[in-house]
Amino acid sequence: MGLEFYTSRVGDAINWARKYSLFQYPFVTACCGMEFMALWGPKYDVARFGAEFPRFSPRQADLLMIVGTITERQAPVLKRIYDQMTEPKWAVAFGVCASTGGFYQNYSTTPGADQIIPIDVYIPGCPPRPEQVLDGLMMLQDKIQDKRGYVQKRLYRDHLAATGQTAPDLSAAEAASQKIKVVR
Amino acid sequence: MSQRLLDRAHAVFGPRIVSSHAFHGDETIVVEGTDIHDVLSTLRADAEAKLDFLVDLTAVDHYGREPRFEVVYHLRSMATGERLRVKAEVPDTDDGTEPSIATICDLWKCADWMEREVFDMFGIKFTGHPDLRRILLYEEFIGYPLRKDYPKEKRQPLVRRDPNT
Numbered sequence: 001m002g003l004e005f006y007t008s009r010v011g012d013a014i015n016w017a018r019k020y021s022l023f024q025y026p027f028v029t030a031c032c033g034m035e036f037m038a039l040w041g042p043k044y045d046v047a048r049f050g051a052e053f054p055r056f057s058p059r060q061a062d063l064l065m066i067v068g069t070i071t072e073r074q075a076p077v078l079k080r081i082y083d084q085m086t087e088p089k090w091a092v093a094f095g096v097c098a099s100t101g102g103f104y105q106n107y108s109t110t111p112g113a114d115q116i117i118p119i120d121v122y123i124p125g126c127p128p129r130p131e132q133v134l135d136g137l138m139m140l141q142d143k144i145q146d147k148r149g150y151v152q153k154r155l156y157r158d159h160l161a162a163t164g165q166t167a168p169d170l171s172a173a174e175a176a177s178q179k180i181k182v183v184r
Numbered sequence: 185m186s187q188r189l190l191d192r193a194h195a196v197f198g199p200r201i202v203s204s205h206a207f208h209g210d211e212t213i214v215v216e217g218t219d220i221h222d223v224l225s226t227l228r229a230d231a232e233a234k235l236d237f238l239v240d241l242t243a244v245d246h247y248g249r250e251p252r253f254e255v256v257y258h259l260r261s262m263a264t265g266e267r268l269r270v271k272a273e274v275p276d277t278d279d280g281t282e283p284s285i286a287t288i289c290d291l292w293k294c295a296d297w298m299e300r301e302v303f304d305m306f307g308i309k310f311t312g313h314p315d316l317r318r319i320l321l322y323e324e325f326i327g328y329p330l331r332k333d334y335p336k337e338k339r340q341p342l343v344r345r346d347p348n349t
Contacts, residue, residue: 073322076343107329107338108321116345 012145018062018088019141020050025061027081030068032095035127044130049137058084063140064117069097070110082117088151090140092121095128102126118150186211186266192232193268197223202273212269217255220272221286227259227268228291235259235268238288241298243274243306247332251275253308255285274308284309305330 028036039046046052055061058081070078082091093113096102099122101111113119120143123136143149147156160167190204190211197215200223204213215223227235239258246252253274260267274283282303287310288295299310300319307328310316318325325340 072339072341075341079343079345105337107334107340110341111339114345115341116343118345 011147015145015147019144021053022049022051022063022090022137022140023053023055023061024051024063024065025056025058025081025085026054026065026067027078028065028067029070029074030095030097032067032097032127035130035133036065036067036094039130039133044134046134046137049134049141051137058082059086061085062089064089064091065094066091066098066113066119067094069102069104070113070116071108072110073108075110075116078113079116088149088155090120090144090149090151091117092123092136092140093119094123094133094136096124096126099124120149186268189233189235189261189266189268192230193227196226196230196233210269211267212271214254214271214273217251217272217274217285220255220257220270221288221291223270224257224259224288225291227270233268234261234263235266237262238292238294239267241288241295241302243302243308245306245330245332253283253306255302255308257288282307282309284311286311287313289313304328307331 026033026036038044040052051063058064062085064082064085066078082089091113093099097104097109098113099119101109103126105111110116121136121140123132125132128136140149144152147153157167186209187206190206190213193213194201194204197213200215200219202214202216204211206212227233237260239260240256241258242256244254244256246254251273253276255272255274257270257272258267259270272285274285277283285308287299289299289310289312296314297319299313300316302308303310303313303316304318304320305328317323321329322342324342327334327338
């Protein structure tokens with residue numbers, strides 16, 4: 001199946017499989033890694049969400065976990081890792097440093113990993129509680145299921161452009177899905 | 185905790201010591217930057233001081249004061265456990281070139297990377313250093329970030345994403 005966008009129920013089934021088998025690439029650079037380990041431990045147990053399997057090769061991963069501060073000198077490495085990942089792929093900024101640069105406001109720190117690569121879910125906190133991370137992971141799973149991931153949307157746009165279609169108006173459906181999220 | 189070392193330094197160097205002070209057991213002598221290699225090698229070889237270990241090497245930018253820079257050497261005696269801090273005054277230059285001071289890599293091999301870091305952050309040149317280039321920042325970086333006149337929020341990114349893609 002070459003296309004990454006499916007309009008049928010098959011697409012829903014594939015995205016369901018994707019969201020429960022996220023292979024993470026842990027890009028762990030700083031102290032947030034401690035809390036990240038707690039996330040994997042028996043108490044919080046990220047395995048319950050099917051995301052426990054770390055892949056230390058970006059080619060086998062579909063979720064990039066950016067855990068910790070990104071410095072300007074490190075930014076090209078992060079971009080390269082992200083570019084090496086196969087599509088569809090998602091990225092999560094774990095902690096306030098990866099999200100915005102945090103309290104580092106200086107010459108050496110990148111003000112947020114989204115300056116380098118597109119981010120799907122931002123998890124604030126210094127460091128975030130494991131519960132927050134699980135919440136962020138569930139938000140990402142919702143995004144994957146609803147085809148709202150950054151790369152998913154781009155692949156969809158490319159598919160429409162390649163086949164000469166116009167995008168259907170999904171604003172009503174998106175508003176409905178937002179309502180569902182608030183209830184959750 | 186070493187008034188003895190301070191007295192010894194005064195006895196050895198006399199008027200070459202610009203100033204000195206002792207604060208809660210931290211003894212410090214201040215010397216001219218041009219003197220530093222001679223002073224440190226003397227302190228290292230001196231039979232009474234025996235300051236044979238270089239603990240740290242760093243610098244301070246006293247922006248707006250003359251001389252502007254201070255290179256700070258922390259010495260320790262492995263024999264007696266006493267410490268002495270030596271500060272070297274380095275004036276800024278008028279013609280935009282980097283200020284300079286003699287390297288002490290020939291006395292302590294470990295000064296190599298510490299001098300590179302000082303060069304990286306403050307732009308102080310260590311004449312005679314075997315391999316003086318940036319150690320923490322990247323080659324493309326312009327300026328010296330720990331100088332007080334470096335803009336606080338200036339960024340020099342190596343890579344940025346095009347937000348439209």
